[in-house]
Amino acid sequence: MPELPEVEALREFLDARLTGRVVERVLPLAVNVLKTYDPPLTVLEGGTAGATARYGKFLAVPIGGLYLVTHLARAGWLRWQGTPPAQPPRPGKGPLALRVVLEGGGGFDLTEAGTQKRLAVYVVRDPREVPGIARLGPDPLAPAFDREAFTALLAGERRQIKGVLRDQSVIAGIGNAYSDEILHRARVSPFKLAASFDAEQAGRLHEAVEDTLREAVERAHGVAAGNLKAEKKSGLRVHGRAGEPCPVCGDTVRSVSFADSSLEYCPTCQTGGKPLADRRLSRLLK
Incomplete structure (x- = not known):
């Protein structure tokens, strides 16, 4: 997409x-x-x-x-x-x-x-x-989308952060692939509750949102329309790369499958080394 x-x-x-x-x-x-x-x-x-x-x-x-x-x-x-x-x-x-x-x-x-x-x-x-x-939420590349505005969006959100990032009424433009990339960059589990972020964690996630999207926009700049899909795929570190080594730590990138989509993450970087159960509304395996 x-x-x-x-x-x-x-x-x-x-x-x-x-x-x-x-x-x-x-x-x-x-x-x-x-x-x-x-x-x-x-x-x-x-x-x-x-x-x-x-x-x-x-x-x-x-x-x-x-x-x-x-x-x-x-x-x-x-x-x-x-x-x-x-x-x-x-x-x-x-x-x-x-x-x-x-x-x-x-x-x-x-x-x-x-x-x-x-x-x-x-x-x-x-x-x-x-x-x-x-019904779109704010654009994450707009000047007004600063750390304080982002932290306010997370407050009170009892949903998992993966779903919050993808919700177009909360933040406009982020989908399945870049939400995986953002969470990997911020070293955050996709199932962490948004409201549980403290100020430092929210700031780190905000930085990951900005850096991930701006770098992707820069990579796509000037690329012909017919080549954009391949360019996007080449720049992804974890999304769509289940079974491959994480480029940060070398652990194996894992996947959680849903009815019509999947997410990818690195256990070492994001979940304390624990794999996530591969089912809807999964929790960390004990």
Whole structure:
């Protein structure tokens, strides 16, 4: 799933190619991709694109006074077309969900792999009309997201810190992969209760959030959209690396599996050497 660093890189990528361009055609190809009907998608045709913005994991492109907003979900992606195919695409069961064609050539496709179709596109007058954007928490790269603000977010949270970091209404943009990386960097168990952090621990976790995301954004800077997935994977130290040695201590990275996802961690770095039980709401094995 694209998370804040990759979506920020896509924002930068689109901004350099779309700003000032006129939209010729917008073609929805998947039944479930469009989540709004008023204004209609066709109103964007003939409009000029402005600077692309990011809201957490959402991208918003201003076009002719409206906004084309998308969330790529777990398996969605953006594919730039230097020369879009002359033959109009046909709706079907393939990965193509939406195509935007620009006057004078160029454009992009939104695609989604797999059978669970969650990629979402909205046409709105204000990005905050999108429910997912309206309920977003603060952006962790914003200047106001300091140690004090982060500590206040943790206070009273009786949930495990892994879930808190992934909750978009608490902090915008962090998903499964980077929450694993942040917790490993901070040497924190994914199942530690958020409200149990003292000031020193909260400060260390805040530093890990900032450093992990800023370094990932810097790595993704200037990377072409088609290469961002591989770049993300190459920079991860524990997520998706179960069975490999931890790059910090050499212990074996372990995994906890859930119904539709998993988390990875290092026992030595994060749980005092004790493995976590591989089941939902797991506790440390005794």
